[in-house]
Amino acid sequence: MAALKRVQQWATFARVWHIFDASWQNPFESAQVLKKYLMGLYKPIYHPMNECGDHVIVINSADIALPGDEWVKRVYFHHTGYPGGASWTLAWDLHKKDPTLVLKKAVYNSMDGNLQRRYTMERLHIFPDSKVPGALMKNVSNQIRQIRPMPKRLDEYTEKEVKEFPKIIDLPKDYILR
Amino acid sequence: MNTLLKFNWQGLIKAAFPLRTLSLFPKLQLKEIQEVQEGKSLIIKGVNVPSGREPFLLETENELCPICSSGLEVKHTDVLIISQFVRSDGCMLPRRVTGLCRRQQKRMSILVAMAQKAGLMPNLTPATSKKDPKKRFGWKRYNKYFDESTIKIR
Ligand SMILES: [Zn+2]
Numbered sequence: 125m126a127a128l129k130r131v132q133q134w135a136t137f138a139r140v141w142h143i144f145d146a147s148w149q150n151p152f153e154s155a156q157v158l159k160k161y162l163m164g165l166y167k168p169i170y171h172p173m174n175e176c177g178d179h180v181i182v183i184n185s186a187d188i189a190l191p192g193d194e195w196v197k198r199v200y201f202h203h204t205g206y207p208g209g210a211s212w213t214l215a216w217d218l219h220k221k222d223p224t225l226v227l228k229k230a231v232y233n234s235m236d237g238n239l240q241r242r243y244t245m246e247r248l249h250i251f252p253d254s255k256v257p258g259a260l261m262k263n264v265s266n267q268i269r270q271i272r273p274m275p276k277r278l279d280e281y282t283e284k285e286v287k288e289f290p291k292i293i294d295l296p297k298d299y300i301l302r
Numbered sequence: 303m304n305t306l307l308k309f310n311w312q313g314l315i316k317a318a319f320p321l322r323t324l325s326l327f328p329k330l331q332l333k334e335i336q337e338v339q340e341g342k343s344l345i346i347k348g349v350n351v352p353s354g355r356e357p358f359l360l361e362t363e364n365e366l367c368p369i370c371s372s373g374l375e376v377k378h379t380d381v382l383i384i385s386q387f388v389r390s391d392g393c394m395l396p397r398r399v400t401g402l403c404r405r406q407q408k409r410m411s412i413l414v415a416m417a418q419k420a421g422l423m424p425n426l427t428p429a430t431s432k433k434d435p436k437k438r439f440g441w442k443r444y445n446k447y448f449d450e451s452t453i454k455i456r
Contacts, residue, residue: 196441273379295355297332
């Protein structure tokens with residue numbers, strides 16, 4: 125029993141490294157999940173004044189998905205401070221410039237603006253593809269489950285799978301194939 | 303009592319119009335148009351082909367349309383189902399071919415559009431298409447998904 129308690133003690137106070145695959149995930153839904161790990165909200169020892177957050181590595185952030193036409197509806201505002209310095213950037217334009225920024229801003233805006241937020245963001249490591257430096261990758265001990273299932277494209281199924289899938293309709297006899 | 307009073311209409315129709323066993327026209331079959339180049343001459347012929355769907359057809363129990371009777375709630379990511387209602391260029395088949403009811407035909411055509419916009423059927427596109435969704439113009443190259451509850455049908 126003592127040994128189990130000791131391991132529990134280590135696990136509670138250790139900084140765990142999580143990995144999250146962002147492909148086909150909504151960045152704003154993912155942010156609500158990632159912030160729990162980044163701030164340590166799931167830990168029994170959590171307290172706002174207690175820095176117990178974990179590290180999260182996010183891969184494939186270039187493959188995030190937005191619902192419907194939100195890529196052209198969501199706008200990011202920036203002001204340089206000079207007169208006429210306002211600019212509005214569409215989400216897809218921002219994503220083209222830097223494929224990690226939409227997700228990074230989503231996580232940043234999901235958290236309250238306090239002195240801890242900048243330090244919490246330091247523990248988030250976003251990569252546009254699946255290439256992660258080995259020094260970071262060797263720390264990882266947990267994978268965060270994806271929120272929505274990744275869709276499979278029709279050309280990724282084998283010809284046999286497509287042919288032998290249960291058919292709902294048959295083509296009529298007077299039909300000419302096109 | 304009820305059965306005694308009920309007139310046997312079907313029996314009468316069968317007696318008046320017996321099943322015709324002789325056929326005057328060649329039997330109808332699914333056709334495919336093939337173009338064969340033989341030397342200088344181009345031969346265009348309609349060839350009888352099997353649809354290949356008969357062994358895998360779902361059995362229906364009632365008189366409803368195929369989707370209503372199966373009770374399926376099709377999503378736009380179910381490309382193996384959606385691709386059955388689509389021509390080789392990715393267009394939705396008309397209702398006289400699919401045999402769906404008005405409601406399901408409308409719903410399925412919206413699902414086809416959703417699947418195409420999400421780039422889930424890149425091999426069922428017009429010949430002039432670039433095929434790869436990542437090569438699309440502007441914002442259309444980025445991943446997107448749809449919510450089926452936004453489909454509004456009467
Ligand atoms: Zn129906």
